[in-house]
Amino acid sequence: MDKIELHNTLPCVFEGRDVQSEVWLHDVTFQKGETYLVEANSGTGKSSLCSYIIGYRKDYLGNILFDDKDIRQHRVSDWTSIRQHSLSLLFQELRLFPELSALENVQIKNGLTNHKSLKEIEEWFQRLGIADKMSAKVGRMSFGQQQRVAMIRALVQPFDFLMVDEPISHLDDVNSAIMCDIMMEEAHRQGAGVIVTSIGKHMDMSYDKTFRL
Amino acid sequence: MMSLVWKLLRQHISIAQFAGFFFANLFGMFIVLLGLQFYNDVKPLFSQEDGFLKPEYLIVSKRISGMSVLGAGESCGFSEKDVNDITSQPFCKSVGAFTASQYRVVCSLGVNGVAQMGTDMFFESVPDRYVDTDLSKWKFNPEEGVVPIVLPRTYLAIYNFGFAQSQSLPKISEGLVGMIDMVVVLRGNGQEQHLQGKVIGFSSRLNTILVPESFIKWSNAKFAPEADLTPNRLIVEVKNPTDDAIVKYINQHNLELENDKLDAGKATYFLRVVTVLVMCIGMLISILSFYILMLSIYLLVQKNTEKLRNLLLIGYSPVRVSLPYQLLTVGMNAVVLLLSFIILYMVRGYYMNTLWAMFPQMQDGSLLPAFCLGFCLFAVVSIINILAVRNRVMKIWNRKE
Numbered sequence: 182m183d184k185i186e187l188h189n190t191l192p193c194v195f196e197g198r199d200v201q202s203e204v205w206l207h208d209v210t211f212q213k214g215e216t217y218l219v220e221a222n223s224g225t226g227k228s229s230l231c232s233y234i235i236g237y238r239k240d241y242l243g244n245i246l247f248d249d250k251d252i253r254q255h256r257v258s259d260w261t262s263i264r265q266h267s268l269s270l271l272f273q274e275l276r277l278f279p280e281l282s283a284l285e286n287v288q289i290k291n292g293l294t295n296h297k298s299l300k301e302i303e304e305w306f307q308r309l310g311i312a313d314k315m316s317a318k319v320g321r322m323s324f325g326q327q328q329r330v331a332m333i334r335a336l337v338q339p340f341d342f343l344m345v346d347e348p349i350s351h352l353d354d355v356n357s358a359i360m361c362d363i364m365m366e367e368a369h370r371q372g373a374g375v376i377v378t379s380i381g382k383h384m385d386m387s388y389d390k391t392f393r394l
Numbered sequence: 395m396m397s398l399v400w401k402l403l404r405q406h407i408s409i410a411q412f413a414g415f416f417f418a419n420l421f422g423m424f425i426v427l428l429g430l431q432f433y434n435d436v437k438p439l440f441s442q443e444d445g446f447l448k449p450e451y452l453i454v455s456k457r458i459s460g461m462s463v464l465g466a467g468e469s470c471g472f473s474e475k476d477v478n479d480i481t482s483q484p485f486c487k488s489v490g491a492f493t494a495s496q497y498r499v500v501c502s503l504g505v506n507g508v509a510q511m512g513t514d515m516f517f518e519s520v521p522d523r524y525v526d527t528d529l530s531k532w533k534f535n536p537e538e539g540v541v542p543i544v545l546p547r548t549y550l551a552i553y554n555f556g557f558a559q560s561q562s563l564p565k566i567s568e569g570l571v572g573m574i575d576m577v578v579v580l581r582g583n584g585q586e587q588h589l590q591g592k593v594i595g596f597s598s599r600l601n602t603i604l605v606p607e608s609f610i611k612w613s614n615a616k617f618a619p620e621a622d623l624t625p626n627r628l629i630v631e632v633k634n635p636t637d638d639a640i641v642k643y644i645n646q647h648n649l650e651l652e653n654d655k656l657d658a659g660k661a662t663y664f665l666r667v668v669t670v671l672v673m674c675i676g677m678l679i680s681i682l683s684f685y686i687l688m689l690s691i692y693l694l695v696q697k698n699t700e701k702l703r704n705l706l707l708i709g710y711s712p713v714r715v716s717l718p719y720q721l722l723t724v725g726m727n728a729v730v731l732l733l734s735f736i737i738l739y740m741v742r743g744y745y746m747n748t749l750w751a752m753f754p755q756m757q758d759g760s761l762l763p764a765f766c767l768g769f770c771l772f773a774v775v776s777i778i779n780i781l782a783v784r785n786r787v788m789k790i791w792n793r794k795e
Contacts, residue, residue: 237707238793257712257791264709276704278402289398290708338709 279320425676497582
C-alpha cells in the first residue's frame with residue numbers, strides 16, 4: 182500500500198457544522214515513507230479518523246482510499262489482510278488484554294505473521310525499561326507502562342503505514358524519546374509512512390507535514 | 395498462538411452451564427437413539443412373514459357354541475352345501491378343506507436323539523397348492539417313511555420356555571429345526587406303524603400340525619378306511635383380505651376367522667406409537683439442551699465481546715476468532731455422541747440378552763440406523779452451532795454488539 186487518501190471526508194456527527202480543519206472536507210494524501218503529525222484539539226475527531234482508517238467505523242461522509250481503492254469496498258478478508266500486513270495502529274485506548282502478560286500481549290499479535298523474533302521483542306522491552314514487567318499481567322501495569330507494551334505490539338508486524346494515536350500521553354520525555362527512536366527505526370527499516378496524532382504533547386522529531394485537524 | 399487466543403477466550407466459560415448442556419444433551423440423545431434402536435430390534439418379532447401361508451389365505455371354522463359341545467347343536471363340520479356357498483361368494487377365489495387324521499397318533503419329540511416329550515396328537519392337511527413352500531420337500535413317500543411337518547410357532551415357545559428352561563435343555567431357534575427328532579406312531583384299523591417326522595418349519599397362522607395331503611390320504615386309507623371326512627376347517631383364498639364383505643359373511647354365518655395377523659398388526663401399531671412418543675420426549679430434551687448451549691454460547695460471546703473485538707482489530711480474522719468456540723461446541727457434541735453410542739451399546743446388550751431368551755429365533759439387528767441418526771443429529775446441531783458462533787462474531791465485526 183503506497184498511499185492513503187481522504188476525499189472530502191467528514192465524520193457524520195460534524196455534518197452541518199462549521200468545521201475549521203486541514204483534514205476534514207479536504208483532499209489529503211499520506212504517502213508511504215513520509216512522516217505526518219496530525220494535531221488536534223479534543224473533540225475534533227482524531228480517534229474517529231483512526232477508526233475510519235483501520236476499518237473499525239464507517240460513519241463518515243466522503244471517501245477514504247487506499248491506493249485509489251475506496252475502503253468501503255473492502256471485504257472482511259481484505260481488512261484482515263490489511264491489518265496483518267499493511268497497516269498498524271497504536272490505539273489511544275491501547276486495546277491490550279489485561280488477562281495476559283505484557284509479553285503474551287505482544288506474542289498474540291506477533292504470532293499472526295511471526296514478524297519479530299523473541300530476541301528482538303525482548304530487546305525492545307529492555308530499551309523501554311519494562312523488561313522486568315514482561316511476565317506481569319498488563320492489568321496490573323500503569324498506563325504509561327501499558328503504552329510502551331502497546332507500542333511494541335504495534336511494531337511486531339509488517340506495515341506500510343503506522344498510525345500512532347497519542348502514543349506518549351503518559352510518558353516522560355526520556356521514555357518518549359526512546360519510544361520515538363524505536364518506532365522510527367522500525368518504520369525506516371520497513372520504508373513505512375508514519376502518522377502521529379497528538380492533542381498537545383507530541384513526539385519530538387522532524388515531520389514531513391503537519392495537519393491541523 | 396492459538397493457545398494464547400484460547401487463554402483469552404476461555405474467560406467467563408461457565409462450567410455449570412456447559413455441564414448442564416452436556417448431561418441434558420447426553421440424556422436426550424441417548425433416549426432418541428434407544429427409541430429407534432429398540433424399535434428396530436423388536437419390530438421383526440411382530441412383522442414376521444409366515445412362510446407357509448400367504449396373507450390372502452384365510453382359515454375359517456364354525457363358531458363352537460355351548461350346544462355343539464353337548465352334541466345337540468349343528469355340526470361343527472362344513473357340509474358340501476356350506477363349501478359351495480362360500481365358493482360362490484364374490485370375495486372368494488377358491489376354497490380348500492382341511493382334512494384331519496382319523497386314527498390315533500402318538501408323537502414323541504426329542505433333541506439330538508434323546509426323546510423328550512411324548513403326546514397324543516393329530517394331523518391335518520390342506521391341498522398342496524395352498525402351502526407356500528418348496529413342494530419338493532412337501533411330499534410323503536410310504537417307502538421312505540419320513541413325514542414332513544409344519545408346527546405352530548407356539549409349540550416352539552412351549553418347548554423353549556416350558557420345557558427346555560425347566561430341564562436345562564438347549565433352546566431351539568427356527569434355524570435349528572433340523573435338530574428336532576420326531577417319532578410318529580400311527581395306530582388304527584388293527585395296525586401300527588412307526589414313522590419318522592421331519593419338522594420343516596413353523597407357522598404362526600396355522601393352529602394345527604400340518605402334513606402333506608398325500609400323507610393324510612395314504613394314512614386315512616390305511617388306518618381309518620371308513621371314517622367320515624367332513625372338514626372342520628376351510629382354507630379360503632380371497633381376492634382382498636381386507637374386504638369388508640368377508641367379515642360380514644363370516645358374522646352372518648356364525649363362522650370364525652383364525653387371524654392372529656390382526657393382533658400382530660395392533661401390537662406393531664402400539665409399538666410404533668410408544669416408540670415415536672419416547673423419541674419425541676428424547677428429542678424435546680435434546681432441543682432444550684441445545685437451547686441451553688446456545689444461550690451459554692451467546693452469553694459467553696457477550697461477556698467476551700471486548701476481547702473478540704480487540705482480536706479482530708489487531709488483525710485476527712473472524713474465522714480464526716470463532717474457531718475456539720466452534721471447536722468447543724463441536725467437541726462437546728462429539729463427546730455426547732460417542733458416550734450415547736457407548737451407553738446405547740451397553741443397554742442394548744442387556745435387553746437383547748433378555749429378548750434372545752424369550753425369542754431365540756430373533757435375528758441380531760444392526761446398530762447402523764441408530765448410528766446414522768445419531769450422526770445426523772450431531773451434524774445438524776454442530777452446523778447450527780458453528781453458524782451461530784460465526785454469526786455472533788460477525789455482529790461484533792459489524793459493530794452491532
